[in-house]
Amino acid sequence: MAIDYAERIPNNVHLSGNRRLQRALEQWQPGFQSWWAEMGPAGFQAREVYLRTATSVDAHGWATFGFVKMPEYRWGIFLADAVSDRKIAFGDHKGEPVWQEVPGEYRGALRRLIVTQGDTEPASVEQQRQLGATSPSLYDLRNLFQVNVEEARHLWAMAYLLHACFGRDGREEADALLLRRSGNADNPRILGAFNEQTPDWLSFLMFTFFTDRDGKYQLASLAESGFDPLSRTCRFMLTEEAHHMFVGETGIGRVVQRTCELMKLHDTDEVGRFGGIDLKLIQKYLNFHYSVSLDLFGAELSTNAANYFSMGLKGRFNEESRDDDHQLKHASYRITQIDDNRIVQKDQPALLALNETLRDAYIADCARGLSRWNKVIKAAGIDFELRLPHRGFHRAIGACATVKLTPEGRLITEAEWAAHHSQWLPTTDERQFVGSLMIGVTEPGKFAGWIAPPARGINHQPLDFEYVKL
Ligand code: BYC
Secondary structure, X not given: OOOXXXXXXXXXXXXXXXXXXXXXXXXXXXXXXXXXXXXXXXXXXXXXXXXEEXXXXXXXXXXXXXXXXXXXXXXXXXXXXXXXXXXXXXXXXXXXXXEOOOOHHHHHXXXXXXXXXXXXXXXXXXXXXXXXXXXXXXXXXXXXXXXXXXXXXXXXXXXXXXXXXXXXXXXXXXXXXXOOOOOOOOXXXXXXXXXXXXXXXXXXXXXXHHHHHHHHHHHHHHHOOXXXXXXXXXXXXXXXXXXXXXXXXXXXXXXXXXXXXXXXXXXXXXXXXXXXXXXXXXXXXXXXXHHHHHHOOOOOOOHHHHHHHHOOOOOOOOHHHOOOOOOOOOOEEEEEEEEOOEEEEEEEEOOOOHHHHHHHHHHHHHHHHHHHHHHHHHHOOOOOOOOOOOOOOOOOOOHHHHOEEOOOXXXXXXXXXXXXXXXXXOOHHHHHHHHHHOOOOOOOOOOOOOOOOOOOOHHHOOOOOOOEEO
């Protein structure tokens, strides 16, 4: 169904046909707008930004570009088209028709999944709130705002499901999504990484590469859901998510490229005094963001994950193209564990190891991105390789949360960790240094000295296009 923009809440779910739901969402809308005013991007709210808005969910309409003031962005409810005769692809209900209504016995689990997903969306906007003032270019500023408005739309996507499918407790959960705050001691966001700060653009680019990529894998698993409204919602969110990871991958690639240029120009590894970010420091930021993002997949062994799968609520990445029984009652999966203060690989029931299965797919995807950055370094003739640290490095969730490991994966004592962690993770001084490079550049076509320009502009526009009208 086409998106109806004549309505107060743009949608392709025929909202006007359900007055009760429409009223409930119209009551939620002012709270959302206040949240955006209070916690959305600081400054720039009165400026026109070259943003894409979906006009339909098909290939032609989902990316329509034009100038919009952010508070006037048409946030709405967009579901991917229904697949006719869709069947549940996994778990105990495999082969049964997908559910259009919440299955009563799984109501609590489903609500929890939707709330957890929904909570990350406003959290990331809150984390990125202050970055506009220090953007390295108008091109990057526009990308930041595109990411922000779309994360806010993803909040709408989950708030819609809570309102449409869960009655009163759903409405209460949707309200609570607007009340929690990233990093707030009393009322924090649900998952760890979403309470960390995103204080500078290097962190932002790392976040969009590593943390948004968790989003890709979680959304893809929820897109497999037997609960069809969740599946259709997530399928459309995934098209938007791809741009966020593009921002991270190309963004870090441009930082690496600029660093290599400065290294060659000045014949040194230490480019800080020339306004660049050393490859070693980039590696430390990478170590941090990768490890906190790995935590987002949950523990290696999880009965929650097993239940979500057996219930048919959350599948695996590319569930339908996997060649197995899609029930996993007798399958095993090899996971990393700590046993007698040693790191060991052990076969465990595959059903319990689903978080680790998803994490493995994510790790392989991250490695592909790194290999692209390493090509930039190699092409510059520099002998250095960015690496993913060991999966157990700097973890707060799962088997390795109780031990300390080096990035190479060697178990060390607390004392060794205390003596060496500043070699592996950014120190306060290094974070301050990166912060000192963050000086806003707002002249069209100009870029800060720590990042190379991108290969091309947005939507075929030139690099010196005025992406944000200041
Ligand atoms: N932080 O059984 P376990 C995105 C809790 S990102 C804090 O292993 P489970 C985006 C866990 O809740 C994608 N707590 O957990 C990206 C449990 O608590 P209880 C977001 C954590 O349930 C960028 C306990 O530890 N979507 O879209 O198997 C920008 C035991 O753990 C954490 C989703 O996450 C943590 N990191 O797995 C914008 C999908 N990890 O039961 C957006 C929905 C675990 O003891 N969520 N815990 O009270 C899920 O599928 C699952 O909740 C998780 C956790 C995979 C996150």
